Amino acid sequence: MSTSEIVWSTLLVSALLTYLGMFILGIPIILTLQKHGMKRLTSYAIAGFLAGVGFRCIGILVNWLWFAYQNNLGIGIAGKELSDAYLYEPSRLLLPGLVGVVVSIAFWIFSRPDLTPNIND
Numbered sequence: 001m002s003t004s005e006i007v008w009s010t011l012l013v014s015a016l017l018t019y020l021g022m023f024i025l026g027i028p029i030i031l032t033l034q035k036h037g038m039k040r041l042t043s044y045a046i047a048g049f050l051a052g053v054g055f056r057c058i059g060i061l062v063n064w065l066w067f068a069y070q071n072n073l074g075i076g077i078a079g080k081e082l083s084d085a086y087l088y089e090p091s092r093l094l095l096p097g098l099v100g101v102v103v104s105i106a107f108w109i110f111s112r113p114d115l116t117p118n119i120n121d
Helices: 003-035 041-070 076-087 091-111
Strands: none
Touching: 003 041, 003 091, 041 076, 041 091, 076 091
16 A cells, blocks of 8 residues: 555545544534533534544554454553554654544534524523
8 A cells, every 4th residue: 555545545544534423423412511501612613523532542542452452562662652653653643633623614514503592591
């Protein structure tokens, strides 16, 4: 695989996982944001970024824990790989976060929570 194929494949997988995350975690996040009166675009964008980065961290941990299990390695390799992603290759975490921002902004545009009444009213 070439570098551009890897980048596009990663972006595609990140987009799919972010949409899945919006259905699994997004509804509780949205209800929490609305409950606390956070209906602005920036609140949704920050939540989308954190969800994207969070899912990528989970993906890295699951991948490397599975690799360690299959090859009889210690589980410390998963933590090392995650810390390396933070320190030396932050784009591995930032790209899914940016996809999360795009998805959350698209959701905000479609739902326009700033125009709907609060669920507590």
